[in-house]
Amino acid sequence: MTEKDFFQFEAEAEEIDIKAIAAKYLRYWYLFVLGVIVFGLVAFLYLRYSTPQYSISATLLIKDDKKGPDLADNAIFSDLDIFNSKKNIDNEIEVLKSKSLMQRVLSELSMHTSFYREGHIKKTEIYGREVPVKLIISKLDSSAFSKSVILRLQGNNNFELEDEEGNTSKHQFGKEINNSYGIFTVVASTEANSTSLNEIIVHFHDIRKLADGYNANLKVEPVNKNASVLTLTLVSPVPEKGKAIINKLIEVYNKEAVEDKNLIAGNTIVFIDERLNFLTTELSDVEKDVEQYKRKNELTDVSSEAKLYMERASEYNKQLAEFEIQIDVLNSLEAYLKKSNTQFELVPSTLNIQDPTLLGLTARFNEFQLERERMLRTTTPNNPLVLNINDQLANLRVNILENLGNIKRGLTITKNNLQASSSQFQSRINQVPSIERELLEINRQQGIKEGLYLYLLQKREESALSLAASVSNSRVIDPAIATDNPISPKKSITYLVALLLGLGIPFAGIYIKDLLNDKVQEQKDVERATKTPILGEIAHATTAEPIVVTKDNRSSVAEMFRLVRTNLQFATAGKENKILLITSSMSGEGKTFFSINLAASLVLTGKKVVILGFDLRKPRLMQELNLPDGIGISNYLISDTVNVDGIIIPVENVPGLYAIGSGPIPPNPAELMLSSKVKQLLDVLKESFDHIIVDTAPVGQVADAYTLAQYVDSTLYLVRYDYTHKSQLEIVNSIYTSSKLKHPMIVLNDAIIESRYSYGYGYGYEEEPKNKWRLKRNKIEV
Numbered sequence: 001m002t003e004k005d006f007f008q009f010e011a012e013a014e015e016i017d018i019k020a021i022a023a024k025y026l027r028y029w030y031l032f033v034l035g036v037i038v039f040g041l042v043a044f045l046y047l048r049y050s051t052p053q054y055s056i057s058a059t060l061l062i063k064d065d066k067k068g069p070d071l072a073d074n075a076i077f078s079d080l081d082i083f084n085s086k087k088n089i090d091n092e093i094e095v096l097k098s099k100s101l102m103q104r105v106l107s108e109l110s111m112h113t114s115f116y117r118e119g120h121i122k123k124t125e126i127y128g129r130e131v132p133v134k135l136i137i138s139k140l141d142s143s144a145f146s147k148s149v150i151l152r153l154q155g156n157n158n159f160e161l162e163d164e165e166g167n168t169s170k171h172q173f174g175k176e177i178n179n180s181y182g183i184f185t186v187v188a189s190t191e192a193n194s195t196s197l198n199e200i201i202v203h204f205h206d207i208r209k210l211a212d213g214y215n216a217n218l219k220v221e222p223v224n225k226n227a228s229v230l231t232l233t234l235v236s237p238v239p240e241k242g243k244a245i246i247n248k249l250i251e252v253y254n255k256e257a258v259e260d261k262n263l264i265a266g267n268t269i270v271f272i273d274e275r276l277n278f279l280t281t282e283l284s285d286v287e288k289d290v291e292q293y294k295r296k297n298e299l300t301d302v303s304s305e306a307k308l309y310m311e312r313a314s315e316y317n318k319q320l321a322e323f324e325i326q327i328d329v330l331n332s333l334e335a336y337l338k339k340s341n342t343q344f345e346l347v348p349s350t351l352n353i354q355d356p357t358l359l360g361l362t363a364r365f366n367e368f369q370l371e372r373e374r375m376l377r378t379t380t381p382n383n384p385l386v387l388n389i390n391d392q393l394a395n396l397r398v399n400i401l402e403n404l405g406n407i408k409r410g411l412t413i414t415k416n417n418l419q420a421s422s423s424q425f426q427s428r429i430n431q432v433p434s435i436e437r438e439l440l441e442i443n444r445q446q447g448i449k450e451g452l453y454l455y456l457l458q459k460r461e462e463s464a465l466s467l468a469a470s471v472s473n474s475r476v477i478d479p480a481i482a483t484d485n486p487i488s489p490k491k492s493i494t495y496l497v498a499l500l501l502g503l504g505i506p507f508a509g510i511y512i513k514d515l516l517n518d519k520v521q522e523q524k525d526v527e528r529a530t531k532t533p534i535l536g537e538i539a540h541a542t543t544a545e546p547i548v549v550t551k552d553n554r555s556s557v558a559e560m561f562r563l564v565r566t567n568l569q570f571a572t573a574g575k576e577n578k579i580l581l582i583t584s585s586m587s588g589e590g591k592t593f594f595s596i597n598l599a600a601s602l603v604l605t606g607k608k609v610v611i612l613g614f615d616l617r618k619p620r621l622m623q624e625l626n627l628p629d630g631i632g633i634s635n636y637l638i639s640d641t642v643n644v645d646g647i648i649i650p651v652e653n654v655p656g657l658y659a660i661g662s663g664p665i666p667p668n669p670a671e672l673m674l675s676s677k678v679k680q681l682l683d684v685l686k687e688s689f690d691h692i693i694v695d696t697a698p699v700g701q702v703a704d705a706y707t708l709a710q711y712v713d714s715t716l717y718l719v720r721y722d723y724t725h726k727s728q729l730e731i732v733n734s735i736y737t738s739s740k741l742k743h744p745m746i747v748l749n750d751a752i753i754e755s756r757y758s759y760g761y762g763y764g765y766e767e768e769p770k771n772k773w774r775l776k777r778n779k780i781e782v
Contacts, residue, residue, distance in 0.1 A: 020522070027752065028510055036502035043498035049121050052486030056242035057233045059223070059477040060250055062092050089228050092473070096220045096232065096253055102211040104256075105248045111210065112137045116201040123201060127241040129191050133159075133173075135202065136185040144181035145206040151186070153198045159186060214245065229477065239482035246480035254472035268463040272456045279453045324415065330408045338401070358403045365396040520724045526746060529726060530733035535571065535716065536564040537748035538594065546593065546624040547654060549600040557597075564747060565601040568714070571745060577713045579682060579692045581741065584718035585700035585728035590749040591718050592620045595695040598716075603656040607690040610648065610658040614708065615697045616669035619662035625651055632663025637675045644684045658689070669697075673707045682711050699741075700731050706740060715741040720749045 025032075095101065106112075115131045116123040133151065150162040154170075161177070162168045171177055176185050182204070219233040232249065236242030372389045379386060514521055526534065539557045541548055549561045568577070582595045592615075599609040613621035614633060622629040627649050636642045651657040666672050685692050694712060696705040709715075717732045735744050 024514075024522070025507065025510060028506065031506040031510070032503055035506045036499060039498040039502035039505075040495070043494045047489055047491055047494055050489050051122070051124075051237045053235050053237055053488045054239045054242065054482045055233060055235055055487045056239060056246055056480050056482045057231055057478075058246045058250065058480040060230045060232060061475045061477050062089050062228045062230060063473050089222060089230070093220045093222075093230065096230070096249065097215060097218060099208075099211050099215060101249065101252060101256070102215050102218070103207050105245060105252050106207050106211055106214070108252065109244060109248055110135075110137070112140055112205055112207060114203045114205065116203065117197055118199060118201060125238050125241075126197075126200075127238045128244070129189075130197075131200070132189055132197055133200065134187050134189050136187065138176065138183040138185070140182040140184070140204060141180070142206070144204040145209075146204070147181060148201055148203045151200045151202055153200075157188075218249075232480075235487065243480040243482055250474070250476055254474060257473045265463045269460060272460040272463065276453065276456050276460070279456065283450060283453055327408055327411050327415070330404050330411070333404060355403070355407050358400065358407060361396060361400045361403055365393060365400060368393050368396065517722075518726050519722050520719055520726055520729070520748075521722060523748060525726055526719060526729060526748065529729035530736060530746075532717070532732050532736040533571070533745050535745040535747050536560065536567050537751045538564065538590070538597075539751045541593070546596055546626075547600050549597045549604065550654075551604060558601075560751075561597050561601045562604075564598065565605070568716075568745075572714060572743070575713070578686055578690065579694060579712045579714075581694045581696060581705060581708060581712040581715045582718065583696045583705045583715065583741075584698045584720075585724055585731050586698045587618060587701070589698070589718045589720040589724055591615075591698070592624050592695055594716070594718055594747060594749060595621070595693050596624060599657055599691070599693050600654050602691050603654055606656075608656050608658075608688070609691045609693065610660060610685055610689045612660050612685075612692060612694045613662040614673070614694050614704070616662050616666060616672065616704065617697050617702065619665070621659060621695055622649075622661040625659055627651070627659060627661070629661050630663075632661035633681070634663035634666045634669075634672065636663070636681060637672050637677050638666070644681060670702070670704055670707070673704055678708070679711060699735070700728050709741045712742055714743040714745065717744055717746050718749050719746055721751055723750065 113135050115126050115133075117126055132153065148164060152160040152162070154160060157173050158170060159173065160168055160170050163179075171186065173186055173188050176183060214234070217235050219231075221231050221233075223229045223231055232246055234242050234246055236245070368389050372386060372393070375383065375386050375389070381387075520526060523534065523537070526532075538560050541557050548555065549558045568580075580598075582591050582598075584591050595611055599611050602609045611621060612633065613619050615621070616634055619629070619632075622632075631642060632647055636644070636647055647660050647663075648658050649660070651659055682692065694708060696708060699705045715735070717735070719729070719732070732744065732746060735741050
């Protein structure tokens with residue numbers, strides 16, 4: 001088996017070793033116990049003396065414009081704007097959380113003061129019936145804010161008042177108290193449950209700041225996104241006080257909504273009354289104008305009179321036309337009679353001439369004409385009878401013409417009168433559009449005034465109805481209710497937090513301590529820094545004896561040295577391994593202790609071993625072995641008279657173990673170790689001893705060990721837990737990668753023992769199938 005095969009780790013993903021982590025923290029079990037006790041006590045005191053907080057909630061239905069029912073949905077009131085009480089729920093949430101609303105709530109509840117009773121450890125606030133007195137604030141100065149006074153009840157309706165400066169004064173209930181910080185009156189409460197409380201602490205508040213505090217604790221949230229129901233939640237140490245604030249908040253919210261409506265309705269009524277008075281005057285003036293205009297133009301009804309004018313004008317025109325016809329007929333008849341050739345002709349019919357005289361004359365004239373024509377059939381024209389008829393016809397003709405003239409003159413006069421009357425009515429007809437237009441303008445003004453007057457009357461009635469029947473914008477579903485148990489502090493959560501803090505703070509402290517610690521704490525630190533093989537580890541030695549490995553010793557430290565010895569044999573199987581170089585990063589890592597006990601473990605196997613104290617700068621080997629520090633290596637190297645046998649000193653209590661001290665400290669140890677006599681020394685010792693253990697100076701501080709590299713077979717590099725710096729692991733990694741020292745192997749020193757078979761950082765070797773050896777973590781089998 002080669003060295004490479006022996007120290008070849010399997011390529012497996014690194015697993016978290018819960019057992020090792022737990023073991024690391026369990027070493028500090030007393031810190032965890034102390035933390036749990038301390039924080040448990042703190043939690044108990046906190047629960048005992050903290051002020052419990054209760055949750056007070058109420059539900060309120062808002063008449064939302066999208067979700068909420070509304071009175072205006074009723075058909076009876078659908079046309080009245082006064083009942084349109086729909087609200088936007090988001091706006092109402094902001095109104096409920098407004099500072100001015102909360103200030104009004106606190107003012108109406110007279111919360112300028114808070115009352116407390118003194119306890120053994122803390123003060124407890126009291127409210128309502130628990131308070132035997134009431135304070136009526138008349139005036140409060142800003143200097144009173146955050147000020148406390150003590151009120152002590154005495155007999156005979158008296159009490160004593162003590163301020164923060166210790167000044168006391170006696171007063172009577174019901175009498176006004178005038179101080180520098182305010183004016184108020186103290187009265188006895190008739191609602192108090194008990195009068196056994198004789199001393200009360202009174203604390204004055206700035207309402208504005210107090211309202212800000214309550215607003216910060218007030219939550220107004222919708223029940224869900226589809227509902228217009230709001231949940232009002234307030235956290236308060238006094239449930240009755242919290243319920244009073246929530247209920248008063250809803251009451252004031254509804255009251256302000258009604259007041260807003262009443263204010264609008266009242267202002268509307270005042271405005272309408274003013275307008276109605278003005279419109280009444282204007283409407284009266286317009287009606288008077290209509291009356292005067294009709295009287296001036298002799299009108300009652302323009303349309304009816306215009307129709308009458310048209311009918312009369314038509315009748316006059318018809319009569320004029322008839323008269324014109326009659327006159328024309330008379331003119332035609334007169335012209336006919338005046339013709340000479342028509343003197344013996346019949347007179348034409350008078351048509352529509354209804355004059356009886358004319359009709360009689362015309363009929364008689366025509367009768368004489370017919371008589372003459374009949375006589376001429378039998379007689380001559382000169383017949384006296386014919387001549388007589390001719391004379392009569394001539395007389396009748398003159399009479400007819402005279403009658404025609406008279407009739408024509410009468411018709412002309414009548415026609416002229418009709419034309420005058422017709423012209424008068426035509427003039428009236430021509431004036432009708434102008435009169436109608438002017439009257440329409442006056443009537444339009446009258447209609448506008450009358451319509452506005454009626455509209456304002458209607459709105460006034462609506463406003464009066466709104467003022468008489470104002471309704472709020474919300475409805476209380478559930479009044480304020482306080483939880484039976486306080487929401488904070490919660491006992492279970494408090495103790496759970498105390499337990500977590502009791503365990504977490506020590507855990508965090510240990511973790512931070514380890515995080516900030518730059519020293520090697522566990523084997524993983526070494527594995528992460530270098531691939532140098534780890535030979536084993538040595539537990540912390542509890543004894544002051546330098547040699548812990550003896551024949552009869554079965555302690556953990558002794559067994560771990562035996563395990564390192566065994567591992568060393570496996571690591572160099574088939575190779576010569578006589579000279580072992582022991583080094584480290586710095587002094588104090590246990591090189592000398594390890595060298596002595598490794599040599600002792602090899603002696604137990606029947607080997608003859610010598611330890612060389614090659615730390616020429618700070619020699620400790622002979623001192624640890626309680627041997628005389630006489631001549632040694634430095635004497636041998638600088639003198640030709642000193643032989644090897646003269647510097648070898650046997651260790652009496654360990655047969656087979658020998659030691660060679662470093663001798664006097666030379667001024668030039670580095671140059672001295674370059675002497676060729678070093679090889680001579682080692683060659684001589686190799687002939688007499690089975691193993692040579694070289695205890696050298698730390699390579700992290702001086703380079704002495706590198707001068708011996710050519711002579712050694714293996715190098716054991718000591719790393720001490722909680723002592724060696726992590727940065728110093730780079731030294732051994734450099735040695736391993738650059739092969740500055742032969743066959744380097746790491747030995748972990750000063751491990752903490754967790755149990756008999758587990759050493760926290762321990763390693764051992766176990767055999768696997770196929771005869772392959774692998775490094776086994778966290779357990780050394782003894």
